[in-house]
Amino acid sequence: GSILYNFDTDTLKICDIDFYEKMPCRPAQPPWGSPRYLSPEEHDGTGPLDHRTNVFRMGACAFGLIGGELD
Numbered sequence: 001g002s003i004l005y006n007f008d009t010d011t012l013k014i015c016d017i018d019f020y021e022k023m024p025c026r027p028a029q030p031p032w033g034s035p036r037y038l039s040p041e042e043h044d045g046t047g048p049l050d051h052r053t054n055v056f057r058m059g060a061c062a063f064g065l066i067g068g069e070l071d
Helices: 040-044 051-065
Strands: 002-006 011-015
Touching: none
Parallel strands: none
Antiparallel strands: 002 011
């Protein structure tokens, strides 16, 4: 991944330039990575990947970071 910092606006953005696609998109193959971080539409391939997919992944990562995946 990459971290981009804009000194003019004092903002930080985290992105993965290698896998950038305009949203919404429908990937030709399932995304790589742990299944516990995949949203429902990524598991079954039924819907487009959009901002809701990103929110789901960020929530899954936060849940894991605070120790929720051990419950």
